[in-house]
Amino acid sequence: MSDRPLAGEAAARDAADPLRALRAAFTVDDAVAYLDGNSLGALPHGVAERLAHVVGHEWGRLGIRSWTESGWWAAPERVGERIAPLVGAGPGQVVVGDSTSVNLFKAVVAAVRLHDGDRARDEILVDATTFPTDAYIARSAARLTGCTVRAVPAGEIPGAAGPRTAAALVNHVDYRTGRLHDLPATTAALHAAGAYAVWDVSHSAGVLPIGLDTHGVDLAAGCTYKYLNGGPGAPAFLYVRRDLQERFDSPLPGWNSHAHPFAMAADHTPAPGATRGRCGTPDILSLLALDAALDVWDGVRPAAVRAKSLALTDFFLACIEAYVPAGRAVPVTPAAHRERGGQVSLACPADDAAAVMDELLRRGVVGDHRPPDLLRFGFSPLYTRFAEAERAAWTLAAVLRRRAT
Amino acid sequence: MSDRPLAGEAAARDAADPLRALRAAFTVDDAVAYLDGNSLGALPHGVAERLAHVVGHEWGRLGIRSWTESGWWAAPERVGERIAPLVGAGPGQVVVGDSTSVNLFKAVVAAVRLHDGDRARDEILVDATTFPTDAYIARSAARLTGCTVRAVPAGEIPGAAGPRTAAALVNHVDYRTGRLHDLPATTAALHAAGAYAVWDVSHSAGVLPIGLDTHGVDLAAGCTYKYLNGGPGAPAFLYVRRDLQERFDSPLPGWNSHAHPFAMAADHTPAPGATRGRCGTPDILSLLALDAALDVWDGVRPAAVRAKSLALTDFFLACIEAYVPAGRAVPVTPAAHRERGGQVSLACPADDAAAVMDELLRRGVVGDHRPPDLLRFGFSPLYTRFAEAERAAWTLAAVLRRRAT
Numbered sequence: 027m028s029d030r031p032l033a034g035e036a037a038a039r040d041a042a043d044p045l046r047a048l049r050a051a052f053t054v055d056d057a058v059a060y061l062d063g064n065s066l067g068a069l070p071h072g073v074a075e076r077l078a079h080v081v082g083h084e085w086g087r088l089g090i091r092s093w094t095e096s097g098w099w100a101a102p103e104r105v106g107e108r109i110a111p112l113v114g115a116g117p118g119q120v121v122v123g124d125s126t127s128v129n130l131f132k133a134v135v136a137a138v139r140l141h142d143g144d145r146a147r148d149e150i151l152v153d154a155t156t157f158p159t160d161a162y163i164a165r166s167a168a169r170l171t172g173c174t175v176r177a178v179p180a181g182e183i184p185g186a187a188g189p190r191t192a193a194a195l196v197n198h199v200d201y202r203t204g205r206l207h208d209l210p211a212t213t214a215a216l217h218a219a220g221a222y223a224v225w226d227v228s229h230s231a232g233v234l235p236i237g238l239d240t241h242g243v244d245l246a247a248g249c250t251y252k253y254l255n256g257g258p259g260a261p262a263f264l265y266v267r268r269d270l271q272e273r274f275d276s277p278l279p280g281w282n283s284h285a286h287p288f289a290m291a292a293d294h295t296p297a298p299g300a301t302r303g304r305c306g307t308p309d310i311l312s313l314l315a316l317d318a319a320l321d322v323w324d325g326v327r328p329a330a331v332r333a334k335s336l337a338l339t340d341f342f343l344a345c346i347e348a349y350v351p352a353g354r355a356v357p358v359t360p361a362a363h364r365e366r367g368g369q370v371s372l373a374c375p376a377d378d379a380a381a382v383m384d385e386l387l388r389r390g391v392v393g394d395h396r397p398p399d400l401l402r403f404g405f406s407p408l409y410t411r412f413a414e415a416e417r418a419a420w421t422l423a424a425v426l427r428r429r430a431t
Numbered sequence: 432m433s434d435r436p437l438a439g440e441a442a443a444r445d446a447a448d449p450l451r452a453l454r455a456a457f458t459v460d461d462a463v464a465y466l467d468g469n470s471l472g473a474l475p476h477g478v479a480e481r482l483a484h485v486v487g488h489e490w491g492r493l494g495i496r497s498w499t500e501s502g503w504w505a506a507p508e509r510v511g512e513r514i515a516p517l518v519g520a521g522p523g524q525v526v527v528g529d530s531t532s533v534n535l536f537k538a539v540v541a542a543v544r545l546h547d548g549d550r551a552r553d554e555i556l557v558d559a560t561t562f563p564t565d566a567y568i569a570r571s572a573a574r575l576t577g578c579t580v581r582a583v584p585a586g587e588i589p590g591a592a593g594p595r596t597a598a599a600l601v602n603h604v605d606y607r608t609g610r611l612h613d614l615p616a617t618t619a620a621l622h623a624a625g626a627y628a629v630w631d632v633s634h635s636a637g638v639l640p641i642g643l644d645t646h647g648v649d650l651a652a653g654c655t656y657k658y659l660n661g662g663p664g665a666p667a668f669l670y671v672r673r674d675l676q677e678r679f680d681s682p683l684p685g686w687n688s689h690a691h692p693f694a695m696a697a698d699h700t701p702a703p704g705a706t707r708g709r710c711g712t713p714d715i716l717s718l719l720a721l722d723a724a725l726d727v728w729d730g731v732r733p734a735a736v737r738a739k740s741l742a743l744t745d746f747f748l749a750c751i752e753a754y755v756p757a758g759r760a761v762p763v764t765p766a767a768h769r770e771r772g773g774q775v776s777l778a779c780p781a782d783d784a785a786a787v788m789d790e791l792l793r794r795g796v797v798g799d800h801r802p803p804d805l806l807r808f809g810f811s812p813l814y815t816r817f818a819e820a821e822r823a824a825w826t827l828a829a830v831l832r833r834r835a836t
Contacts, residue, residue, distance in 0.1 A: 125711025280532030306530025
């Protein structure tokens, strides 16, 4: 320990952490520093038990009766209401189901349609370093609605929005760099230009306050298997601001989005509220696993999560600076808190980054590599300890020193 | 028993049933006649155990490593290969994920695009009594591709297809009446008209041989929670005929459909093969529950399933004729085998149908009611017994007699 000057500080910070008790709600291996909760959140206790009940009792014993008796039919809205406070949404605006990609498609097409056929609004902006699926989906939505897509650095979207802008699809946090984009200012600028703001909050939901309502976001979608710990490929969520719901015109108007689905009507009458954002039959097993996973949030304040998140990433950056040979792993995540999400990304030489991450994994430090040159480390405030941040930095320094010899 | 003249025959048929041993692979309550497997298939043993392993070990212990080490990433194709023989598809053409509605959307838009922008092909046909979501999705696909939708009775689609027809979306089995539509002839007629055939096989997959390859079907989608017993809202499947795959142009080109998804490239290069039909991150818990559920099909011949299905529905119709007062519950499902799927629907007076089904449920006979006037009874050959068919008919007769007094 004597050669690890920040280990003592890590221990002290863990001891003083007001969220420290939450770690016991997760399956985490103390022998591993799991810093990949920004990719796949850890397993909360209670999920396995809940799933066993859903399968054995609700499906196995009650069968189709569970669509009503076990509340399956309304689960997309009910679980949405549990996510709502974590993204700053009042009731009745969040629904869960489908993948993030599918929800982004609904949102972007619907955003264009909110212009009521105004053909002058023929451009969709995306942030230039967007997660790939966002750009692919935006281009598909554009192609199907007679628009074009223009990629602009996220910080320049406020200036780029103009009379041709129908909507912008922007990532709240850049998945590579961990940079937090300015949601309030960007949304306001889009509105000033007469455009709609569609946010992908996959990398911010569950790690920082988003304030969808407060900042007047129009539409948003996000992932539940990162900081919300819903399980691999868990269903995503869609936010439709209340005053836009009546004009929300989904390109995927499946029968679950009908006002009276069991009337089996030939014509589609969209349901009121967030239900309009549903499509097909909800994926109950995954949805109720997510429901169980959300139990860990009961009584947790988003502000406390953000405070610990920043403290963790600050501390990790300090450990990197203290331990890692200068210039060998350079933070690309902004130092300024207002520009930082829940992860820290370090740039390595591109020909070395994959091998460095492989060696970290072998030594029990789990981050991930995003080509060509980035090492990503995610910090999940509900279960990540300061000691893991310190260990990761120490191990990285050892790996880098060894590879240099 | 003396007043139930067909009970003895039911017992004899169950004793002679070559598939009778399969019932032991399911959680079924012998006190209930569960005739709703066409809505939600029964729970196969092994699902709960598999899910417990996926959650506890693969997610809880291995975490993100499971995307490769536990085969999560390739599960959509792997599970697709297990469904393929059940729908008459050779390898490399079926992929699992998303809902049926979402897959129908991919298929219908892609079918229109197969005409390479030929604007003269501006009409999509649907069967007039289609399941609601099919019509809603077809209309959305039409709206986004500059087409219109025309609803035609399924039997008239061959004659209706013409030079304007881009594609037809047809249900293989009518969800209300249980009528089996003529897939080979309809597909051939569509091809003769230069149109593509998109089939919804939700109500035929797992209960009768479909022969997608043999009959030259272009695209198909189907549900896995009915006769395939995948669990509530289990992911659907998409079939893309091999020789169309290179031109399959999905409207939902999420990152999972990319040839090199982890290259995180700005441009979308579609993956080869059925993978092109994927969209976002697969819903692993539901997908692997389905995977486990498919174990019961090992060694089961589709022809044997069809033979038992027809024997069950024949026998149920005979029981209805023998037990039910004439004219009180009239079969709308065709008597001819070549026109019958896996369910039998009976028409009741519309003001009485819901109450009759409620009373049946109270007496342990589980079918469902589809407004206004239909009682549906589904027969799942892997676990339904002839005795249940007899009991359902007997109970229905008792309910109807009682309501008449």
